[in-house]
Every structure is written in C-alpha cells, then in structure tokens.
Amino acid sequence: MMFADITPDLKATMPELRGKLEANAPTAPLSWFRTGGPAQVLFTPVDTDDLAYFLQHLDRQIPVLVVGLGSNLLIRDGGWEGVVIRLGKGFSEVSVEAGLRVRAGAGAPDVKVARAAAEAGIAGLSFLRGIPGAIGGALRMNGGAYGGETMDVLVEAKGLTRAGEIVTFTNAQMGFTYRHSSVPDDVIFTEALFEGRPGNPDEILAEMNAITEARSSTQPVNTRTGGSTFKNPPGGKAWELVDAAGCRGLRIGDAQVSEMHCNFLINHGSASAADIEALGEEVRRRVREMSGIELEWEIKRVGRA
Numbered sequence: 001m002m003f004a005d006i007t008p009d010l011k012a013t014m015p016e017l018r019g020k021l022e023a024n025a026p027t028a029p030l031s032w033f034r035t036g037g038p039a040q041v042l043f044t045p046v047d048t049d050d051l052a053y054f055l056q057h058l059d060r061q062i063p064v065l066v067v068g069l070g071s072n073l074l075i076r077d078g079g080w081e082g083v084v085i086r087l088g089k090g091f092s093e094v095s096v097e098a099g100l101r102v103r104a105g106a107g108a109p110d111v112k113v114a115r116a117a118a119e120a121g122i123a124g125l126s127f128l129r130g131i132p133g134a135i136g137g138a139l140r141m142n143g144g145a146y147g148g149e150t151m152d153v154l155v156e157a158k159g160l161t162r163a164g165e166i167v168t169f170t171n172a173q174m175g176f177t178y179r180h181s182s183v184p185d186d187v188i189f190t191e192a193l194f195e196g197r198p199g200n201p202d203e204i205l206a207e208m209n210a211i212t213e214a215r216s217s218t219q220p221v222n223t224r225t226g227g228s229t230f231k232n233p234p235g236g237k238a239w240e241l242v243d244a245a246g247c248r249g250l251r252i253g254d255a256q257v258s259e260m261h262c263n264f265l266i267n268h269g270s271a272s273a274a275d276i277e278a279l280g281e282e283v284r285r286r287v288r289e290m291s292g293i294e295l296e297w298e299i300k301r302v303g304r305a
Contacts, residue, residue, distance in 0.1 A: 001037060001038065001078060001079060001304075002024050002038070003023075003024055003038065003040035003079070003081055004040070005023040005024065006023070006040065006041060006062075007021045007022070007023045007041055010041065010058070013057050014053065014054060014057045016053060017050065017053060017054060018045075018046045018050045019043055019044050019045040019046050019050045019051070019054065020042075020043070020044045021041060021042070021043055022039075022041070022042040022043075023040070023041060024038045024039070024040065025038060025039045025041075025042035025084070026038055026039075027039050027042075027075045027079065027080065027084065027303075028075075030067050030070045030073075030075070030084070030086065031067075031070035031071075031073045031074065031075060031226070032069075032070055032071045032073075032132075032224060032225060032226055032227070033073075033074055033224055033225070033226050033267050033271075033273070033276060034224045034267060035074075035075075035077075035224075035267055035271060035272060035273045035276065036074070036075030036076060036077065036079065036273050036303065037075065037076065037077045037078045037079025037080070037273075037303060037304065038079040038080075039065075039079060039080045039082075039083070039084035040079070040080060040081050040082055040083070041082070041083045041084070042083075042084050042086060043083055043084070043085050043086070044085075044086045044088050045085065045087070045088075045090060045091075046090050047090040047091075048090075048091070048160070048190045048191075050090070051085070051160060051164075051188070051190070052160055052164040052165075052166070053164065054085075054164070055160055055161075055162060055163065055164035055188075056163065056164035058083065060162060060163075062082050062083055063080070063081065063082030063083070064082060064083050064084075064085060064162070064186070064188075065080050065082065065083070065084045065085070065302055065303075066084075066085045066087065066136065066188050067084055067085065067086050067087070068087050068106065068107050068133065068134030068135075068136045068137055069107075069109060069132075069133050069134045069137070071132045071133040071134075071137070071226065071227050072133055072137055072141070072226055072227050072298065072299055072300055073226065073299070073300050073302070074226060074273055074276060074277060074299055074300070074301045074302070075273060075302055075303045076273045076274070076277070076301065076302065076303035076304055076305050077272050077273045077274055077303075077304075077305065078303055078304025078305055079303055079304060080302065080303045080304075081303075081304065085188065087105070087106055087107035087134070087136060087190075088107060089107075090105075090107075091105035091106050091107030091108070091136075091190060091191075092105050092107045092108045092109070092112070093105045093108065094108050094112050094113055094116045095116075096116055096117070096120040096122070097193075099195065100122045100195055100196050100197060100198065101122075101155065101193060101194065101195045101196075102116055102117050102120070102122060102125065102193075102194045102195075102196070103191065103192070103193050103194075104116075104135045104191065104192050104194070105135065105190065105191055106134065106135050106136030106139070106159075106188075106189040106190050106191060106192065107134050107135070107136065108134060108135050109133075109134055109135075110128040110129070110131040110132070110133055110134065110135060110138055110143065111128065111129050111131075113125060113128050113135060113194070114126055114127075114128035114129040114208060115129075115208070117194070117196055117204070118199075118201055118204040118205050118208055119201060119205075120201075121198065121199050121200065121201045121204070122196035122197070122198075122199060122204075123196050123197050123198065123199025123200075123203075123204050124148070124152070124153055124195075124196035124197050124199070125148075125153055125194060125196050126146070126148070126204055126207045126208050126211065127144060127145050127146045127147060127148025127149070127211070128143075128145075128148075129146075129208045129211045129212060130145030130146045130211045130214075130215055131143045131144070131145050132221070132227050133227070135189075135192050136188075136189045136190075138150045138192075139154070139157050139174070139181060139183075139189045139192055140181055140183070140189065141179050141180065141181065141298075142174075142176045142177065142178065142179055142180055142181055143179075144179075145211075146211050146214070149176075150176070151171065151174070151176035153194045153195060153196060154171045154174065154192060154193070154194055155170075155171060155193040155194060155195050156168055156169060156170050156171065156192070156193050157169045157174060157183075157189055157191070157192045157193075158189070158190050158191040158192070159183070159187045159188050159189040159190050159191075160187070160188045160190060161184075161186065161187055162186040162187075167187060169183060178231070178232075179231050179298060218260065218261055219258075219260065219261045219264060220258045220260050220261060220264050220266055223258075223264075223266045223267075223268075224266060224267035224268075224269075225258070225264045225265060225266050225267070226264075226265060226276075226299045227264070227298075227299070228263050228264065228298050228299075229263050229264060229265050229280055229283075229297065229298060229299055230242070230263055230280075230283075230284075230295040230296060230297060230298055231295070231296045231297075231298045233293050233295065233296075236293070237263075238263045238295055239261060239262050239263035241287045241290075241291055241293060241295065242257065242262040242263060242283055242287060242295075243262050244287075244290060244291070245283070245286040245287045245289075245290040245291070246286065246290075247262060247282075247283045247286055247287070248262040249262075250279065250282065250283065251279070252271075252275050252278055252279040252282070253270070253271055253272070253275040254267060254268040254269050254270045254271035254275065255267060255268070255271035255275040255276045255278075255279045256268060256279070257279065257283060265279055265280060265299075273303075274305065277301055280297065280299075283295070
C-alpha cells in the first residue's frame with residue numbers, strides 16, 4: 001500500500017528543518033520483528049531542537065509514532081498513516097555526571113547506559129543490560145528485568161509535547177506502575193537522568209555478564225522477536241500460563257511461539273504482522289479458556305491492519 005506523499009508540503013512549511021524526511025518509507029527495518037507496512041512519512045531528526053521545530057510546525061491532526069530501537073513494536077501490515085519519528089544518533093549520547101549519575105538520550109540502547117554506569121563504578125543500573133530496547137521505551141513502560149526497574153533509578157526525564165514545548169518530569173511525576181508510565185502518550189521523551197550507588201566496576205561488569213549469559217541461555221535473543229509478548233499477571237508468570245495452555249511451539253505461518261521461552265513470539269522469516277498478531281491472540285484465547293486469566297499485550301501494536 002502507498003500513502004499520499006505529504007513530504008513536499010512538510011518541507012514547504014518547515015524551511016529550517018535539518019532532519020531527513022522520507023515518503024512511504026518501509027518500517028520493517030525499524031522493528032526487531034522485521035515486518036510491517038510503510039510509514040507515510042519517516043522523519044529522522046538531527047537533535048532535540050530539530051525535533052521541537054518539526055513538532056511546532058506539524059499539523060496537530062497528523063498522527064505521530066515514535067520509534068527507538070523497535071524492540072517492543074509490531075507495526076501492522078497496512079502501515080502507519082502519519083509520521084513515524086525515528087530517534088537515531090542525535091538521541092543516543094550517554095554521559096556520566098557527578099553524584100553517581102548518568103544522563104542518556106532517549107534513543108540510547110539500554111545496554112549502552114548499563115555499560116557506561118559499570119565502567120564508572122555506578123551500581124544499580126545493571127538490570128538495563130537485560131532490556132533489549134532504548135531508554136525512551138524504558139521510560140514509557142517502566143522497563144525492568146533481573147530485579148530492577150526504571151523507577152528505581154530515574155531522577156528525571158525530559159521530553160517534548162506535541163506542540164514542541166520542553167517538559168520535565170520528576171520520578172514521582174512519571175506515575176510509574178508495573179510496565180507503565182502515566183505521562184501523556186503524546187509526549188516524546190528525549191532524555192533521562194539516572195542515579196545509582198557506589199560500586200566496584202569489576203563486580204558490576206561481572207553482574208552484567210551474568211545477565212547476558214542468563215538471557216542467552218533462556219531467551220531467543222538472536223531471532224526476529226519483540227521481547228516479552230505479554231505482561232505478567234498479578235502474582236503469576238505469563239510464560240507459565242502460555243506453557244500450561246499448550247502453546248509452546250504453536251505456529252501460524254512463519255510466526256511461532258518460541259520453544260525456548262514461550263512468552264516470546266518469533267518471525268522465522270516471512271511472517272506478516274497479521275500472522276504474529278493472530279498468533280498472539282490465539283495464545284491469549286487458549287490461556288483465557290484454560291485459566292480464566294486475560295493476558296495483556298506488552299508489545300505495542302500499531303498501524304492499519
């Protein structure tokens with residue numbers, strides 16, 4: 001499917017824009033599932049000022065989707081009608097500051113932040129090594145793994161409103177709960193400040209290595225997957241419910257429930273977004289019939305079917 005090309009109009013109304021605009025850009029390369037339809041417009045801003053300028057001049061009626069590493073994202077086959085904003089190199093800087101603090105752009109990989117903290121002898125951020133995404137996603141979803149959560153270490157987060165205004169949120173203002181932040185959906189996170197505690201670099205790196213080994217031995221890390229598919233229900237584990245419902249290895253076309261860890265869905269090569277979503281819904285149906293529990297999607301599913 002092809003959308004109307006609105007990039008000439010955008011360029012005309014934004015003469016000082018420095019970032020890249022692409023019409024009907026493929027989105028499959030943007031997500032770990034490597035599937036999905038086109039983006040009507042793909043915008044890659046140079047930096048925060050460029051993004052603010054873009055938002056200030058963008059028609060408020062045009063839908064916006066923000067993508068970092070795309071590790072927890074399924075874009076449907078009909079694509080995204082509107083603008084997809086890709087936070088790239090201009091949002092990936094990580095720096096260590098006084099007071100056992102680390103500042104990171106929203107596009108920085110979580111593992112990069114964990115590594116910077118470890119090398120600086122800052123403990124408490126190692127859990128980020130176990131989250132296969134970028135800082136923006138960790139802020140939006142209170143990302144967590146291996147005993148830690150974003151809410152445990154965040155000092156403040158900065159972002160831009162849909163009008164391009166800079167906003168800052170303290171930890172308390174983020175409204176964190178399990179895999180959720182109550183910050184309005186139209187806020188685009190641009191930066192985060194974290195604070196850890198004193199630690200020994202060698203010990204922290206050893207902890208990170210242990211997390212790496214644990215992930216490699218229990219999760220399908222080298223496949224086209226979207227990470228954890230469903231949120232853990234209160235007092236339970238999603239993978240145990242999926243397994244008990246007989247869904248381990250379940251397959252629709254080239255989409256399959258992982259044999260290694262059945263809270264992961266895998267694209268074996270040619271699965272459509274529809275295949276992957278249908279597989280997830282079938283898993284939810286079987287779990288509901290078996291246990292009465294309604295699993296919630298953790299993967300963000302967006303776009304036209």
